[in-house]
Amino acid sequence: MIAACLDRLSRLGRFLWSGWAGLAGLCLLAALWQAGHEAYGSFILPAPVETLNAAWRLLHDGAARDLLELTTLRALMGFALSAVIGVALGVAAGYSPATLRLSRPILTVILGVPPIAWIVLAMIWFGASALTVALTILIATTPVVFMGAVEGVTTRDRGLDAMAQVFGAGPLRRFTHVAARQIAGHVLPALVLALGSSFKVAIMAELLANAGGVGGALARARSMLDITDALAWVALAVLALFLVEYGLIRPVQAELERWRDAARPWGVKR
Amino acid sequence: MSLLSLSRIGHAFFGRTVLEGITLEIGAGEVVALVGPSGSGKSTIAHIAAGLIEPREGRIARSYRRHAMVFQEPRLMPWATVEQNIGFPLRLSRHPRSTRRAAAGAAAEAAGLLPADLGKYPVELSGGMRQRTAIARALVTAPDFVYFDEPFTALDVALKRRMQDLVIASAARASFAALFITHDLMEAIRVSHRILVLDRLGRGIAGERRLAGDPGARDEAAIFAQRQAFLTGDPLFAHIHELDERLRP
Structure with missing residues (x-):
């Protein structure tokens, strides 16, 4: 028990330490941004520090937090829906080749229609509401999760299935004890991708449908030609995504991928 | 009393008959080796007996309490x-x-x-x-029954022998019966009480040879001599090394 806790703590420490590399990358981006700012001036591209200050100010205003919360909630609602539906349908299709063959062309069609078109349709059907946003997210992100789940089912190690069957596992326990872990390995990267798209689509839908949230604030910043505010809102939205991703999905992924760490030689961990 | 008995088992993959008229019995505490050229359907027999594959015809009677299997690959999670x-x-x-x-x-x-x-x-x-x-x-x-499906094929010679000793020792200690699939005659002679030879086209069991003494009690020279005797003097083993699996119809 203590050993398991220590192991998790050490992995958390390693992860936090690797944050320095991420920070260095961000600083590089900020340097490029600063160069752009110095070349084109504050009106076209405000300095990173200016943007951060604006973001800080927005956060302390109070209203910004509500807007962020609204957008995050909408994104998460759409994401949760698409995760549940995508995984359920994907697993079902993975186990049933006929369903998979039927669903592949449908998926191509859905993926081919740009999210913008869905927003327009959803706006006509449901008006400017949270439902419009959620539906757009659902349609835009479900195919990714679906394909991840299908991939997980079809590429699973059937030898392990036979092994479990020999030791007395029925179909249900073969799924829960053996296949689920392998499916999760494929679904989680798809979920990370879907979460990112959820935020993007949420903001886009809000902006177009004028449904408030960060998208609404961006629309206002655009109409007032306030580039600093617009960039600050973008930074805040990215921050929200980062918090959700690293607070929600990455810990689960790290827990499931612990054995991969063991395969890496000492000192080359990520 | 036999723990496992197969009678007239037949199987086909995609209409191509791979097994026909397989009949065998394994008693309590008996380790039986099933040898045959590669591609003759040995593994399929083990999988059918263990219930992993539904045979097209024939009857299986299992009267053991619990079985287990060691596969060719370790198949660990x-x-x-x-x-x-x-x-x-x-x-x-x-x-x-x-x-x-x-x-x-x-x-x-x-x-x-x-x-x-x-x-x-x-x-x-x-x-x-x-x-x-x-x-x-x-x-x-x-x-009380263990299936070994060519478990040591991928290991090197020294390791293979250590593993065979492990099987011999645990079979003696836990006194389980076993069906040991292998294409290595030496291995079959080392670990088993009885050797069954599968027909080279899977048309029934071609014959069987009972080995003297218990596995583990035989010395290396005797095992090697037995193998030579089987390969050079016994028509039952004439085909065991000769078939190329790509030439099968």
């Missing part, structure tokens, strides 16, 4: 530690966690794994250690 892998059959039969740990530890020790290996993942183990883990997993539930 990569995300589980050695201890969890060994304890997996116990988990499936709903043993409480506490007794699972103790039983897995004991089985691992019997298979020659060190206590330090229990917390490792399969990727951290060598090929021999992985197969040891697979053997420990098969024996952890104390089965």
Whole structure:
């Protein structure tokens, strides 16, 4: 028990330490941004520090937090829906080749229609509401999760299935004890991708449908030609995504991928 | 009394008959080796007997309590530690966690794994250690029948012999019956009480030879002499090394 806790703590420490590399990358981006700012001036591209200050100010205003919360909630609602539906349908299709063959062309069609078109349709059907946003997210992100789940089912190690069957596992326990872990390995990267798209689509839908949230604030910043505010809102939205991703999905992924760490030689961990 | 009896088993993959009229019986505590050229359908017989494949025709009677299987590849779950892998059959039969740990530890020790290996993942183990883990997993539930499906084919010669000794010792200790599939005649002579030879096209069992003495009690010279006698003087074994699996119709 203590050993398991220590192991998790050490992995958390390693992860936090690797944050320095991420920070260095961000600083590089900020340097490029600063160069752009110095070349084109504050009106076209405000300095990173200016943007951060604006973001800080927005956060302390109070209203910004509500807007962020609204957008995050909408994104998460759409994401949760698409995760549940995508995984359920994907697993079902993975186990049933006929369903998979039927669903592949449908998926191509859905993926081919740009999210913008869905927003327009959803706006006509449901008006400017949270439902419009959620539906757009659902349609835009479900195919990714679906394909991840299908991939997980079809590429699973059937030898392990036979092994479990020999030791007395029925179909249900073969799924829960053996296949689920392998499916999760494929679904989680798809979920990370879907979460990112959820935020993007949420903001886009809000902006177009004028449904408030960060998208609404961006629309206002655009109409007032306030580039600093617009960039600050973008930074805040990215921050929200980062918090959700690293607070929600990455810990689960790290827990499931612990054995991969063991395969890496000492000192080359990520 | 026989623990496993197959009668007139036949099977076909996609309309191509691979097995026909397979009849065999294995008694309690008896280790039976099934040899035959590669591609003759030996593994399919083991999988049919263990219930992994539904045969097209024939009858199977199993009167053992519990079976287990050691596959050609270790088939360990990569995300589980050695201890969890060994304890997996116990988990499936709903043993409480506490007794699972103790039983897995004991089985691992019997298979020659060190206590330090229990917390490792399969990727951290060598090929021999992985197969040891697979053997420990098969024996952890104390089965009275074990299927060995060419378990040591991928191992080098020295390791193979150590594994065979492990099987011989545990069969003697736990007195389980076993169907040992192999294409290595030497291995068959070392581990078994009785050798069945599969027809080279899977059309029934071509014949059987009972070996003198118990496995483990035979010395190396006698085993080697027996192998030579089988290969040079016994028409039953004439085809065992000659078939190319690509030439099968």
